[in-house]
Amino acid sequence: MIVRDSGTQPVRIEQDVVLARHTVRRLAVECGLRLIDQTKIVTAASELARNTVVYGGGGDMDWEILEDGARHGLRLVFRDEGPGIADMKLAMTDGWTSGNGLGLGLTGAKRLVGDFDIDSRPGVGTRITIARWT
Amino acid sequence: MDRIPILRMGEFLLVTIQVDMHDQLALTLQDDLSERISACSSKGVLIDISALDMVDSFIGRMIGNISGLSKIMDADTVLVGMQPAVAITLVELGLTLPGVITALNVERGMTLLRARLDHQ
Ligand SMILES: Nc1ncnc2c1ncn2[C@@H]1O[C@H](COP(=O)(O)OP(=O)(O)O)[C@@H](O)[C@H]1O
Ligand SMILES: [Mg+2]
Numbered sequence: 685m686i687v688r689d690s691g692t693q694p695v696r697i698e699q700d701v702v703l704a705r706h707t708v709r710r711l712a713v714e715c716g717l718r719l720i721d722q723t724k725i726v727t728a729a730s731e732l733a734r735n736t737v738v739y740g741g742g743g744d745m746d747w748e749i750l751e752d753g754a755r756h757g758l759r760l761v762f763r764d765e766g767p768g769i770a771d772m773k774l775a776m777t778d779g780w781t782s783g784n785g786l787g788l789g790l791t792g793a794k795r796l797v798g799d800f801d802i803d804s805r806p807g808v809g810t811r812i813t814i815a816r817w818t
Numbered sequence: 819m820d821r822i823p824i825l826r827m828g829e830f831l832l833v834t835i836q837v838d839m840h841d842q843l844a845l846t847l848q849d850d851l852s853e854r855i856s857a858c859s860s861k862g863v864l865i866d867i868s869a870l871d872m873v874d875s876f877i878g879r880m881i882g883n884i885s886g887l888s889k890i891m892d893a894d895t896v897l898v899g900m901q902p903a904v905a906i907t908l909v910e911l912g913l914t915l916p917g918v919i920t921a922l923n924v925e926r927g928m929t930l931l932r933a934r935l936d937h938q
Contacts, residue, residue, distance in 0.1 A: 702840045705872065723872055723903040727911060730874040734841070778912055788875045792911035 689749040695733045695762065696742035704733040704745050708760065715749055715756045716818050724796040725758060725816040731789035732762040732812055738783060740764025740810055750815070757817040759799075765809040772804065822847045824854050830862040830931055831855065832924065836869045844880040851884055855891045862931035863888050866924055868899025878913040885918045894919065894934055898927040 695704055708729040712722035729745070736743045743764030750757040769775045776794075781787035790812075794800040799815040820843065825832040831854055833847065851863065865881065867873065873881075885895040898921045900908075908915070921927035 698840050698842060702838050705838060709871070720903045720906060723901075723907045724910065726872045727874050727907050730872065730876075731911075734874075734876060786875045786879050786913070788912045792875060792913075795910050795912070796907065 686751045687748050688751050690747060692744050692746045694742075695736045695745050695764075698737060701730060701733045701737060705730050707745075707747065708758070711747055711749060711758050712816070715758045717756075717758065717816060718818075721816055721818075725760070725814070728793035728796040728814055729760055729762075731793045732760075732814070735789055736762050736764050736766075736810075738785075740766035742766075743809075750817075752817075755817050757815050759813065759815040761811060761813045763809065763811040768806040768808055768810055769802075769804040770806050772802070776802075821850065824850060826854075826858055826860075827928075829858075829860060829935070830864060830928065831858065831860045832864045832866065834866040834869070838870075839877065841876055844877055848880055848883055848887070852887050852891065855888055855893050860893050861935055862893055863895045864898055864924055864927045864931070865895065866898050866927075867904075868901065868923070870904065871901065873900075873904050873908055873913075875911060875913060878908065878911075878915060881918060882915055885915075889917070894931055896921050896927040896930055898922065898924050 694700055705726050708726050712725055746761040748759045750759055774780055776790055778791045779787040797814040797816050801813040804810040822835060888895045896919045921930050
């Protein structure tokens with residue numbers, strides 16, 4: 685697997701969520717993802733970026749354009765050094781929110797992308813990796 | 819602060835969302851709309867999202883809130899122009915938008931609102 689291009693951008697304030705969506709759309713197009721797959725990863729990224737801002741106290745989004753033989757992929761990492769997720773099972777339940785959301789961000793994002801990996805430690809932070817392949 | 823314009827069309831209100839909304843803008847729209855429904859005694863609201871290339875749970879919640887609010891104020895909400903890719907993604911996200919009426923475009927949405935008014 686080759687990393688063709690990569691970068692990082694801040695996800696600190698609400699406006700950064702919009703900027704993250706735009707970056708992910710541009711990269712998804714560049715990767716050659718179909719419109720429907722572009723929309724899925726942009727939507728997943730929007731959910732995770734908002735969580736980074738709202739619950740993680742701000743963080744960063746790393747992106748990588750990948751090549752694996754004939755397949756192309758877009759991998760995104762949302763990371764923060766916030767409070768972390770104490771009860772992962774609860775957080776990964778449809779409709780559960782500790783704030784005033786719909787509780788569909790994590791579970792929905794997982795359904796929208798092929799690869800979903802979450803690593804969160806209370807007091808250390810949260811790191812969520814997603815990827816979508818052509 | 820920027821705002822999403824609300825257009826009055828007779829007894830209906832039309833909102834065309836043309837920008838990728840940040841969260842505060844979505845919340846402001848929700849407040850503005852409930853004020854306008856009341857001030858104009860509107861019987862219906864059309865929300866045109868044909869320019870939106872994604873709807874996440876935050877925007878989805880706003881749409882649901884507007885629909886619920888307008889119902890309390892005796893107005894119907896019709897969501898028009900949702901792109902197919904957005905619709906498919908919403909379903910997978912798990913957002914069902916219960917009670918929200920949808921139409922293909924503004925014209926059909928308007929016809930739908932008129933028909934509902936005539937039925938009353
Ligand atoms: N980056 C994060 N840091 C800490 N907690 C998080 C983070 N992301 C999600 N959570 C927790 O997981 C819950 C579920 O998140 P989500 O599914 O996006 O729903 P919502 O955003 O509507 O609350 C949140 O309410 C929050 O408690
Ligand atoms: Mg969320």
